[in-house]
């Protein structure tokens with residue numbers, strides 16, 4: 017494999033190159049760097065930012081092709097190329113990425129060094145993209161120790177990449193690295209925020225929704241069902257004699273029973289918008305849109321029986337030698353003028369009545 021042919025144009029004898037090249041492009045290159053810097057700070061969709069940068073290079077300079085080729089996380093494969101210009105000969109096999117063992121861009125990524133090719137025809141690694149291209153300059157796009165990709169510029173002029181121009185392209189690669197870093201930091205922050213948001217809605221012990229999530233969903237469902245004039249039911253489930261259970265079997269066993277109760281409740285939340293949440297302590301709740309009071313009572317009764325059938329041992333209960341639940345049910349067609357607290361209050365009254373009537377039963381209440 018041949019290394020890059022670096023020709024320092026300033027050291028060549030006068031007349032060996034077209035003298036006006038540098039002055040002609042210098043002012044434009046300076047302006048271009050300013051434009052790229054502005055683009056790089058946009059922080060919006062990364063691909064759009066990169067596309068505007070390569071467009072800008074092709075539009076303003078004797079550049080036939082400009083591209084930013086991004087590496088995967090391992091730095092072993094190019095995975096995406098954002099390009100502008102006349103790319104007529106792009107090999108189909110490169111369209112879906114290629115290893116860094118291939119091409120001049122690969123050489124740039126492998127060595128971590130800028131590659132100046134003053135005569136593309138004599139470079140064994142050059143992959144032709146356009147027959148008019150004479151020279152190519154490739155710069156690593158690096159932010160601190162991390163190599164993000166390669167900035168590739170291909171010119172129709174053999175001597176376009178004179179030292180000052182290369183300096184500008186090096187600076188542009190730094191700006192691109194900053195843009196990529198910024199976009200990745202933003203993406204990572206957004207993902208972390210999404211994860212935090214999800215975690216803040218989950219009950220740590222049982223893995224079901226927590227009270228915060230329930231409150232938000234109740235408010236949303238209340239509003240939605242009031243618009244649709246449809247019913248909303250609430251099933252409040254409270255483990256009976258839970259303090260004596262903890263006393264007899266220990267808190268860890270109590271925790272295990274709560275997890276099992278959550279699992280049993282989840283089996284009944286089979287509607288698309290149904291929600292099972294931990295309401296607090298040893299109380300769980302099912303929020304059931306589009307369920308009538310009768311349907312919610314039937315569901316509560318089936319759940320109560322399933323809890324009995326699970327036969328979770330309880331040596332300290334006055335009701336049965338296993339864990340039982342009392343259930344309060346309420347349903348209403350919400351209206352914007354009323355508060356969802358009314359629904360909770362009704363289910364709570366029903367639960368209180370179920371306790372008062374001897375526990376291990378389902379009681380329904382009307383919403384005021």
Ligand SMILES: Nc1nc2c(ncn2[C@@H]2O[C@H](COP(=O)(O)OP(=O)(O)OP(=O)(O)O)[C@@H](O)[C@H]2O)c(=O)[nH]1
Pocket residue numbers: 221254255256257258259260262266267268269270271274296297298371375
């Ligand atoms: N193991 C465990 N216990 C909990 C948890 N949260 C609340 N508890 C316990 O649940 C018990 C609830 O007690 P009470 O409100 O007196 O109700 P109860 O003993 O179930 O009596 P009734 O509901 O009237 O049948 C308390 O002892 C709490 O410590 C929890 O996450 N894990």
